[in-house]
Amino acid sequence: QRSTVIITGASSGVGLFAAKALALSGKWHVIMACRNFLKTETAARAEGMPRDSYSVIHLDLACQESVHQFVRNFRQMGRPLDALVCNAAIYTPLQKKPQRTPEGYELNVGTNHLGHFLLCNLLLEDLKKSSHPQRRMVILGTVTANPKELGGKIPIPAPPDLGDLRGLEAGFQDPVTMINGKKYKPGKAYKDSKLCNMLTMRELHRRYHQSTGITFSALYPGCVATTGLFRNHFWLFRFLFPKFQRFITGGFVTEDTAGIRVAQVVADPLFSKSGVYWSWGNRQKSGRESFVQEVSDEASDDQKSVRLWELSAKLVGLT
Ligand code: NDP
Numbered sequence: 001q002r003s004t005v006i007i008t009g010a011s012s013g014v015g016l017f018a019a020k021a022l023a024l025s026g027k028w029h030v031i032m033a034c035r036n037f038l039k040t041e042t043a044a045r046a047e048g049m050p051r052d053s054y055s056v057i058h059l060d061l062a063c064q065e066s067v068h069q070f071v072r073n074f075r076q077m078g079r080p081l082d083a084l085v086c087n088a089a090i091y092t093p094l095q096k097k098p099q100r101t102p103e104g105y106e107l108n109v110g111t112n113h114l115g116h117f118l119l120c121n122l123l124l125e126d127l128k129k130s131s132h133p134q135r136r137m138v139i140l141g142t143v144t145a146n147p148k149e150l151g152g153k154i155p156i157p158a159p160p161d162l163g164d165l166r167g168l169e170a171g172f173q174d175p176v177t178m179i180n181g182k183k184y185k186p187g188k189a190y191k192d193s194k195l196c197n198m199l200t201m202r203e204l205h206r207r208y209h210q211s212t213g214i215t216f217s218a219l220y221p222g223c224v225a226t227t228g229l230f231r232n233h234f235w236l237f238r239f240l241f242p243k244f245q246r247f248i249t250g251g252f253v254t255e256d257t258a259g260i261r262v263a264q265v266v267a268d269p270l271f272s273k274s275g276v277y278w279s280w281g282n283r284q285k286s287g288r289e290s291f292v293q294e295v296s297d298e299a300s301d302d303q304k305s306v307r308l309w310e311l312s313a314k315l316v317g318l319t
Contacts, residue, residue, distance in 0.1 A: 002029040003132055004079045005266055006123070008059060008116065009033070009088025011040040013227030014140065016047065017259020018085060022266060023053035029079070033059040033070060033088075061088055061115025062101045064316055071122045081126035083266050086116040086139040086197065092232045093157075093187040104173035105315065108186070112193035117200055118316040124204075128212050134272060138265050139201045141218040141277055142194045143251075147296045149282060160191035160296075162304065168311040195299055196308060198277065202295075203305040205275035217271065219278040220293065221261045222253030250283040261290070 005022055009015040010032035022028035023044075032054055034040040040056045057073050060066040074081070089112045092099070101110035120137060127135050146152040147159055163180025170176050177184035179192050198218055205216040225242035233241075246252035253261075265271045265278055271290075279293035298304065313319045 002027055002053070003082040004029050004031065005083040005085060006031040006033050006074065006081065007085040007087055008061060008119070011036055011043055013229060013255060014221055014224055014258045014262060015085070015087040016043050017255045018087065018262035018266070019044070019054060019259075020047045020049055021259045021263035023049045025263070025267070028053075028083075028267065030054040031074060031077075031079075032056045035060040035066075059088075059119075061119070062107060062111045064101075064103060064115075064118060067115055067118045067122070071119070071126075074123075075126070080130040080132070081123060082130045082132035083136045083138070084120070084123050084127065085262060085266060086120065086137075087262070088112075088116075089140065089190070089193070089229065090232075091187075091190045091229050093190070094232055094234070095186040098177045098184050098186075098189075100174070103315075106172065106177050106184075106189055108189035109172070109179060109193045109196065112190070113196035113200070114312060114316055116197065117312045118318070120200065120204060121313070121316075121318055124208065124212075124214075127214055134215065134267075134269065135213070136215045136217065136266055136271075137201075137204060138262065139197045139216075139218045140194075140262075141198050141201075141220050142191075143220050143223070143279075143282060146195075146198075146220075146277075146293070146299065148294050149279075152296065157185045157187040158191075160188065160195040160298070162192060162195060162298065162308070165304070165307055165311060168308070168315065172315060195296075196312075198295060198299040199301075199305040199308050200312075201277075202275060202300070202302075203309045206302070206305070207309075209274040215272055215274040217265060217274060217276055217278060219261065219265045220280075221258035222280055222284055223249070223251035223282075224255055224258045225252055227255060253280075253284055264290070 099107040166181035
């Protein structure tokens with residue numbers, strides 16, 4: 001019997017290739033949690049995933065009702081849950097005016113952070129019930145949201161900064177657009193949401209690792225400059241960015257490599273440590289080993305992660 005892993009946003013990019021690596025290992029059944037059924041099914045087939053190695057269940061992380069419906073549909077399958085990968089994300093760097101979720105929250109944070117926050121909280125109950133020896137919850141982090149790494153120091157459009165969370169405290173609806181309550185900066189909204197992912201992973205670890213034995217971790221798979229994440233950027237950026245990363249910074253990794261790295265963090269006994277952020281560095285070298293990357297001061301601020309947790313729980317209707 002294969003173990004079961006849910007991967008959000010498995011219709012393309014890192015999520016698709018992680019699904020492929022786990023499905024082809026022969027040990028995992030992958031639940032591809034995606035908003036576009038046809039795109040996902042087509043991608044799974046194109047990557048040669050055996051028909052009985054995956055299922056597609058609809059999930060739109062921007063919509064809280066959809067998250068609840070996804071969990072109901074998953075439970076109806078009657079499978080245990082052994083691992084969860086929070087991978088889906090949007091990035092809208094050129095957006096002039098903030099887009100909103102049905103609940104009225106800014107869309108980057110609403111999707112990447114709040115949608116996953118609700119999903120993690122609901123599925124924690126399922127992970128607790130699994131008898132798998134290595135249950136894991138894995139969140140995709142990124143270098144641009146971590147000022148302890150070079151890529152995170154670049155101040156364009158602004159470094160991540162959640163401030164005193166006053167935007168969340170005020171309800172995060174119109175006219176509020178940013179977590180720190182300041183002016184709307186679309187590229188920063190993405191970085192903020194990924195910083196929230198990191199704080200959430202650490203808070204999950206603090207609250208639940210000891211009592212449940214579940215491993216909570218995050219990873220930066222490398223710069224996968226060819227994925228759909230950059231679809232909303234200038235065409236010139238999309239053209240030059242992969243070349244820049246491949247030939248100048250040396251940070252470029254293929255989707256296949258990134259997928260294999262995610263699969264390792266899900267399934268390899270070497271990655272059983274909880275509460276950490278894995279990286280393979282910003283300059284790729286063949287055979288380079290993974291290591292635990294230090295996170296920024298803000299991402300390791302325990303008071304902030306507690307407050308973020310409380311405010312997020314309120315916004316997704318958990319309290
Ligand atoms: P892609 O755009 O290729 O993949 C993003 C996935 O998220 C797609 O499957 C997309 O679905 C899905 N998604 C977007 N919005 C929603 C939603 N509302 N509900 C459900 N699914 C949704 O990007 P990547 O593969 O590059 O990104 C995957 C993860 O990797 C992200 O968390 C990103 O932050 C992280 N990452 C990426 C890096 C990179 O260099 N590319 C570097 C570091 C981290 P759809 O097909 O329907 O649009």
